[in-house]
Amino acid sequence: MFGFPQGLLGEQAGIRCKDGGFRFGLRERVRSRRGEKRSKTTRPCCEPLEERALMATGDYVLTGYQWSNPARITYSIAPDGVYWGHGTNTLNAYFNSTIGSNGVWQRQIARALATWQSVANINIVQVADGPYDEDTRGLSQGDPRFGDIRFGGYAYANNQTTLAATAFPPPQGWTIAGDVQINTSLKYKVGGGDYDLYSVMLHETGHSLGLDHSTNPVEVMNGTYQGVRTTLAAGDIAGIQAIYGARQLDVYQSKGYGLSSSVPIDLSPMLVSASTSTASSASLTKIGDVEWFSFVAPNYASGSWQATASASNLSLLSPKITVYDAAGNVLGQAANPTAWGDDVSAAMKSVTAGQRYFIAVTGATGDVFDTGAYQLSVTLSGKPTAPAPAPATSVPVTPPVTIPVTPPVTPPVTAPVTIPAPVYPSQTNYVAPDRLEPNDTFSTASRLGKVSQGTVYGLNLNTGSDLDYFTFQTSTGGSLQFTAAGTTIVVYNTRGKVLAQGAGVVNVSAARNATLIVRTQSPNSAPVASYTLTIAPKPVAPRQVNIGKAAPKPAPKVVARVVAKPMARLARQEVVASGFSAHFVTAGGWTGTMKTSSKV
Structure with missing residues (x-):
């Protein structure tokens, strides 16, 4: 003492x-x-x-x-x-x-x-x-x-x-x-x-x-x-x-990703449409932990690039970052063990489109400063190719729906003292869950809000059995076209009835303010990486005009008369084909029979 x-x-x-x-x-x-x-x-x-x-x-x-x-x-x-x-x-x-x-x-x-x-x-x-x-x-x-x-x-x-x-x-x-x-x-x-x-x-x-x-x-x-x-x-x-409570696995580790180089956290999807991809709410849970990230350089990638592990304003972690190529060669490294709660960046001079790169994040000190929350960002110097503009239609075009990246929230994992060189995934088409997971069921469908036209980029079906569900409300009535190349599309109403299904493209007619559910899945047992879901008005076919021919005879004028209970009142009139009789219930709960006759 x-x-x-x-x-x-x-x-x-x-x-x-x-x-x-x-x-x-x-x-x-x-x-x-x-x-x-x-x-x-x-x-x-x-x-x-x-x-x-x-x-x-x-x-x-x-x-x-x-x-x-x-x-x-x-x-x-x-x-x-x-x-x-x-x-x-x-x-x-x-x-x-x-x-x-x-x-x-x-x-x-x-x-x-x-x-x-x-x-x-x-x-x-x-x-x-x-x-x-x-x-x-x-x-x-x-x-x-x-x-x-x-x-x-x-x-x-x-x-x-x-x-x-x-x-x-x-x-x-x-x-x-x-x-x-x-x-x-x-x-x-x-x-x-x-x-x-x-x-x-x-x-x-x-x-x-x-x-x-x-x-x-x-x-x-x-x-x-x-x-x-x-x-x-x-x-x-x-x-x-x-x-x-004890420190928890972060949102990626809890799903089995990032724990080893063979199953890293994939940053590729976001790099399709943006030059920076960020994994938020990452965390090192124990002293000696290593968390793995990976990405395939997109076609536009060229020149220098950098990877940054940021703990500032998130925790007391002192991070260390190491970048590898697919062969396990170290391309860059950064750490500052004298600091805590800081950011470190590894800069690389070149990137090759189509090549996979690996990033390992661990603590820099080997003590209590090795744990804490952080985020990992990859920034490329090239610019992504802008998507092709939507075809012109007679329907007003509203800006695409922006789906916010909802990263998750924090935290145990085992890791070697010496970081091993990465092992390239055995799957030749390795795909990690996208940022909208889990959206594998009706109840967990990604909510797109009210949509007349929109596009969701960077989606993944990480296994052959993975399903992605999306739900939205139509802002206008009419025919909509759903496009998701490389997938099978199924469209439902809120009662689960299938309205349309097909490979890559389907069309559905819907009323204004209708709620629809869209499901995408792999057409076979293979994963689907970086697909895009587009919702847009169905293109209108050009109107054919016959020149030099007599105009068609007008259709007979249709007059409706109503046979109803006394004191009843129509909520609205309906016009139907000549000679048609139907029993109906109006919006106000009134019942009656409608009969029609034609007058020319």
């Missing part, structure tokens, strides 16, 4: 009414800061421990508080000079003079937060701070002026036993939730000294995320400083996962 056995973490010298409330996320004192009047909290100063004991186990104790948006918990370091705790923040000057101004102490704070991020289903993001006092009026989470969790410090008066004080997650005060107050009258070092900064910050940020003190001395969340900590204990991990 190093330091003082009585040096309590996460509270102000034990459980004290006036300021001990800080540990419990409670505040009773009244403060006037720069003319600002503050009111008392209505809650008691010291919350009974018995209430929290209901959420305790032998290994961890929960506070009952947590962040409402764990996918993006932000933090920042408050500037010196703002009001903090019982004094003025001097944290930056203190650590710069005692540890150094080269970013070492800032990394220890980030490392502590990244340690919790590495085992829980959360992502933590560093943001800028500003000249705002602690607990300034504002949002408890998501305030744009500073982080959800803020770090500051001052010299505690006559207190050499309390290392730091931390507020629990919301609701606490105004914006004080999660904030950390560090006692700068004590001596902090990195990796030793009186008090190891990382070990203290690891404990305090556990409070910031919702954990209370543990009675187990081997755990980080034990209330007494026990010396240098290098990792979390099993009870610490169980506690944080009881609040937020």
